[in-house]
Amino acid sequence: MAEVLLPRKMEIANGPSKFGSAHLLHVLAVDDSHVDRKFIERLLRVSSCKVTVVDSATRALQYLGLDVEKKSVGLEDLKVNLIMTDYSMPGMTGYELLKKIKESSAFRDIPVVVMSSENILPRIDRCLEEGAEDFLLKPVKLSDVTRLRDSLMKVADLSFTKKRELETEHAYSLDSSPRSQLKRAKI
Amino acid sequence: MQRQVALVKQSLFDQGYLDEQFMELEDLQDDANPNFVEEVATLYFKDSARLINNIDQALERGSFDFNRLDSYMHQFKGSSTSIGASKVKTECTMFREYCRAGNAEGCLRTFQQLKKEHATLRKKLEHYFQMARQAGPKETARRPK
Numbered sequence: 001m002a003e004v005l006l007p008r009k010m011e012i013a014n015g016p017s018k019f020g021s022a023h024l025l026h027v028l029a030v031d032d033s034h035v036d037r038k039f040i041e042r043l044l045r046v047s048s049c050k051v052t053v054v055d056s057a058t059r060a061l062q063y064l065g066l067d068v069e070k071k072s073v074g075l076e077d078l079k080v081n082l083i084m085t086d087y088s089m090p091g092m093t094g095y096e097l098l099k100k101i102k103e104s105s106a107f108r109d110i111p112v113v114v115m116s117s118e119n120i121l122p123r124i125d126r127c128l129e130e131g132a133e134d135f136l137l138k139p140v141k142l143s144d145v146t147r148l149r150d151s152l153m154k155v156a157d158l159s160f161t162k163k164r165e166l167e168t169e170h171a172y173s174l175d176s177s178p179r180s181q182l183k184r185a186k187i
Numbered sequence: 188m189q190r191q192v193a194l195v196k197q198s199l200f201d202q203g204y205l206d207e208q209f210m211e212l213e214d215l216q217d218d219a220n221p222n223f224v225e226e227v228a229t230l231y232f233k234d235s236a237r238l239i240n241n242i243d244q245a246l247e248r249g250s251f252d253f254n255r256l257d258s259y260m261h262q263f264k265g266s267s268t269s270i271g272a273s274k275v276k277t278e279c280t281m282f283r284e285y286c287r288a289g290n291a292e293g294c295l296r297t298f299q300q301l302k303k304e305h306a307t308l309r310k311k312l313e314h315y316f317q318m319a320r321q322a323g324p325k326e327t328a329r330r331p332k
Contacts, residue, residue, distance in 0.1 A: 035231050035266040042215045117265050139269050
């Protein structure tokens with residue numbers, strides 16, 4: 001019985017990590033500059049990310065707010081995996097957006113990267129202290145984006161694999177299979 | 188024709204109108220997005236025209252709100268940096284320094300220079316893009332699909 005189950009379980013456990021429905025990192029980019037929005041959008045698309053771009057922190061919060069409502073209906077497509085925001089924006093700044101996101105129980109786990117054209121150390125410190133994943137100097141490089149994407153995908157891979165391991169163990173513990181077969185099921 | 192396009196582009200770099208950021212933009216072009224750089228440039232000139240207008244009006248009013256002017260210039264510098272407009276960026280930096288020093292005279296002088304550089308860059312880029320389009324897609328597309 002366990003022998004039949006084994007290959008299938010292993011296949012699932014070895015499968016690719018999944019983000020939403022399209023296996024892509026969904027990034028929400030926030031910048032009040034039209035030129036910079038176009039640029040970051042292109043950088044992210046070239047890096048095989050799914051992109052949503054908004055022109056203000058307020059709109060970003062609105063988008064995430066809508067996301068929560070729709071999420072309850074099960075639309076995984078809209079789930080945001082990373083937020084990249086400009087620091088200096090009129091109205092709510094990127095720093096204030098960062099704070100709001102980290103204060104929210106629903107979104108605090110979403111990594112937030114702050115971008116700025118100004119290399120001001122206290123500013124960088126402040127953002128990192130507030131929980132920013134990273135601080136990038138503009139103009140952002142393609143290598144910055146791919147580095148970010150790779151490290152986030154790795155984290156997701158690990159958690160996905162771990163999840164599958166636990167599920168596999170659990171499934172096998174329900175069988176009356178001997179322990180040696182349980183060992184083989186783990187990746 | 189394509190060689191001419193390459194020469195025109197090289198001269199823009201040699202004369203300091205453009206910096207490496209422009210090349211970063213070109214690297215993002217591919218067969219599916221062959222006009223990306225021109226699209227960004229179009230956006231840039233639309234944006235910067237608006238900013239120049241705002242600054243012109245602010246300066247004409249005579250009352251020098253240096254904070255406001257600096258804020259406009261921060262935006263201007265930002266987008267100029269993103270497109271690789273090197274000379275324009277330099278003028279923006281100088282303008283901001285005059286703002287911080289509260290030097291109205293310096294601001295006015297620098298702004299005139301900035302407008303000149305901006306207009307020159309616009310003409311040169313328009314010429315470059317026109318030539319590139321005539322030469323055919325091979326010249327502009329950099330990233331293989």
